[in-house]
Amino acid sequence: xxxxxxxxxxxxxxxxxxxxxxxxxxxxxxxxxxxxxxxxxxxxxxxxxxxxxxxxxxxxxxxxxxxxxxxxxxxxxxxxxxxxxxxxxxxxxxxxxxxxxxxxxxxxxxxxxxxxxxxxxxxxxxxxxxxxxxxxxxxxxxxxxxxxxxxxxxxxx
Amino acid sequence: xxxxxxxxxxxxxxxxxxxxxxxxxxxxxxxxxxxxxxxxxxxxxxxxxxxxxxxxxxxxxxxxxxxxxxxxxxxxxxxxxxxxxxxxxxxxxxxxxxxxxxxxxxxxxxxxxxxxxxxxxxxxxxxxxxxxxxxxxxxxxxxxxxxxxxxxxxxxx
DNA sequence: GACAATCCCGAGTAGGTTAGTCAGGAAAGC
DNA sequence: GCTTTCCTGACTAACCTACTCGGGATTGTC
Numbered sequence: 001x002x003x004x005x006x007x008x009x010x011x012x013x014x015x016x017x018x019x020x021x022x023x024x025x026x027x028x029x030x031x032x033x034x035x036x037x038x039x040x041x042x043x044x045x046x047x048x049x050x051x052x053x054x055x056x057x058x059x060x061x062x063x064x065x066x067x068x069x070x071x072x073x074x075x076x077x078x079x080x081x082x083x084x085x086x087x088x089x090x091x092x093x094x095x096x097x098x099x100x101x102x103x104x105x106x107x108x109x110x111x112x113x114x115x116x117x118x119x120x121x122x123x124x125x126x127x128x129x130x131x132x133x134x135x136x137x138x139x140x141x142x143x144x145x146x147x148x149x150x151x152x153x154x155x156x157x
Numbered sequence: 158x159x160x161x162x163x164x165x166x167x168x169x170x171x172x173x174x175x176x177x178x179x180x181x182x183x184x185x186x187x188x189x190x191x192x193x194x195x196x197x198x199x200x201x202x203x204x205x206x207x208x209x210x211x212x213x214x215x216x217x218x219x220x221x222x223x224x225x226x227x228x229x230x231x232x233x234x235x236x237x238x239x240x241x242x243x244x245x246x247x248x249x250x251x252x253x254x255x256x257x258x259x260x261x262x263x264x265x266x267x268x269x270x271x272x273x274x275x276x277x278x279x280x281x282x283x284x285x286x287x288x289x290x291x292x293x294x295x296x297x298x299x300x301x302x303x304x305x306x307x308x309x310x311x312x313x314x
Numbered sequence: 315g316a317c318a319a320t321c322c323c324g325a326g327t328a329g330g331t332t333a334g335t336c337a338g339g340a341a342a343g344c
Numbered sequence: 345g346c347t348t349t350c351c352t353g354a355c356t357a358a359c360c361t362a363c364t365c366g367g368g369a370t371t372g373t374c
Binding site for chain 1: 360361362363364365369370371372373
């Protein structure tokens with residue numbers, strides 16, 4: 001009944017990444033510490049770090065003193081980067097998912113609803129791409145930070 | 158793996174409402190016709206029209222020549238109105254859902270990720286509230302129509 | 315080289331949700 | 345009454361989520 005949700009994969013993934021961002025430069029952080037810092041299940045979190053590593057967002061070191069660390073500076077990793085790895089394309093409906101089969105929506109251009117799904121998709125992507133892990137750590141509220149273009153904030157889109 | 162989705166309830170609901178919008182003023186449209194116009198299951202669609210009627214978005218007439226019709230003009234019904242009835246609050250994660258228990262997220266203000274969920278929630282709500290059924294019917298693309306404030310379009314939010 | 319810490323990976327699973335179907339009852343018009 | 349339509353609730357198959365678990369591979373330390 002309320003399925004416009006980001007799953008725990010994405011939620012936990014972003015939270016885990018903020019932990020790594022906060023300790024950027026401290027060397028590898030073991031999964032145990034990341035999980036403890038955010039109150040997450042360690043074995044579940046391991047499942048999320050695999051994809052993030054394969055996507056190049058984090059790097060890992062095995063053995064004692066091992067763990068995970070951010071591959072880039074916290075300001076260079078966007079929430080969108082993390083979410084797309086863990087959730088797949090951020091598209092509210094399949095028929096506007098650019099990566100999937102184009103034959104899914106037989107209605108294509110004739111579907112009046114399609115327009116709004118595109119707008120929602122683009123809006124969500126713009127927001128998550130505009131917020132970096134660094135932004136999440138800073139105490140200040142962000143309403144238009146890391147703006148993609150120079151327009152004033154507050155527009156409906 | 159890609160669960161940032163609007164369910165079929167919301168999708169079909171909006172599509173059904175565009176049918177009613179296109180035939181606004183024609184009197185009641187039977188469910189059979191609505192379903193046929195958009196290629197939906199009639200009995201499933203009946204399940205969606207119940208909540209929409211109880212929410213006051215559509216009205217119904219029973220008996221022969223009966224059916225459903227929009228309670229307001231197509232320009233006065235937003236996609237957000239429809240989605241909130243069928244999907245519940247449009248909130249990407251429970252911890253920023255204003256209508257639910259506030260005790261869900263024990264982290265509350267300490268959670269760095271919370272900020273971005275609020276931004277996503279507000280962004281999605283602004284978009285769907287800014288698009289009316291009328292907007293979906295008109296052929297033109299809408300990039301900033303029915304703007305809530307006067308700012309130029311194209312801002313990141 | 316043994317040991318321990320850690321990453322790493324796939325299998326399995328309980329529970330919930332989604333996307334429907336189906337049967338039947340209640341109004342309303344002819 | 346008869347038909348048309350709305351209206352409701354029960355039911356269900358399939359899928360997905362959010363995990364747990366077991367074990368293997370790597371690396372550093374003694």
